[in-house]
Amino acid sequence: MSPGPSLAMIVRHSLGGSRLHGVICAWAHAMGIGIYALVTLLGLAVVLQQAPTVFQAITLTGALYLAWIGFQALRAKGGMQQKLAAGEKTSLWVAARDGFAISIFNPKIMLFFLALFSQFVGSADSFVGKGLIVTTPLVIDGLWYTVIAVMLSHPNVLNRLREKASLIDTLSGIVLIALALRVVVTL
Numbered sequence: 001m002s003p004g005p006s007l008a009m010i011v012r013h014s015l016g017g018s019r020l021h022g023v024i025c026a027w028a029h030a031m032g033i034g035i036y037a038l039v040t041l042l043g044l045a046v047v048l049q050q051a052p053t054v055f056q057a058i059t060l061t062g063a064l065y066l067a068w069i070g071f072q073a074l075r076a077k078g079g080m081q082q083k084l085a086a087g088e089k090t091s092l093w094v095a096a097r098d099g100f101a102i103s104i105f106n107p108k109i110m111l112f113f114l115a116l117f118s119q120f121v122g123s124a125d126s127f128v129g130k131g132l133i134v135t136t137p138l139v140i141d142g143l144w145y146t147v148i149a150v151m152l153s154h155p156n157v158l159n160r161l162r163e164k165a166s167l168i169d170t171l172s173g174i175v176l177i178a179l180a181l182r183v184v185v186t187l
Contacts, residue, residue: 004108004179005106005175005179006099006103006145010029010145011152011161011172012073013090014158015152015158015161015165017090021090021149022095022148022149023149025096026148026149028103029142030138030141031103032099032100032101033103033138034134034137034138035104036104037135037137037138041134059187060184061105062107062110063187065105066102066106067180070173070174070178073169073173073176074173
């Protein structure tokens with residue numbers, strides 16, 4: 001629930017697309033979270049811990065993706081405001097792709113599942129318990145970001161955010177690039 005690249009992505013798609021864009025981005029993000037939960041449950045997280053080269057490759061890929069999204073936000077001439085004035089919206093596919101990718105390639109999420117979430121996997125000894133271990137973070141993540149997308153797409157809030165679209169693009173670009181640099185430096 002803390003601000004980061006995932007929240008920035010939901011904001012961008014809710015602002016630049018629609019409520020539906022934000023919700024699709026939110027649930028695509030949740031699918032990535034569900035994949036991490038499943039990978040942890042299957043024990044692949046331990047394999048990643050034991051294979052630092054694979055872990056570093058995934059982390060560097062994530063950093064490059066964060067930087068790329070950041071540069072795209074900075075390059076947006078006129079921000080979302082200009083796109084909206086021209087009648088341009090991103091596709092639902094782009095919203096889903098970005099939501100999924102930001103969760104899969106976010107090294108902080110990977111570290112969370114490797115370090116913390118893996119501690120709870122051993123307590124699930126039945127199929128139902130294992131199903132709950134995977135679906136709980138997926139559903140919580142999807143619901144949280146759906147609430148964010150719905151709140152941000154309320155007409156009163158949306159109009160104020162759209163007035164600041166260029167600033168939001170710039171700030172989200174800087175934050176994403178800074179996170180990418182932090183990932184590379186701490187690797």
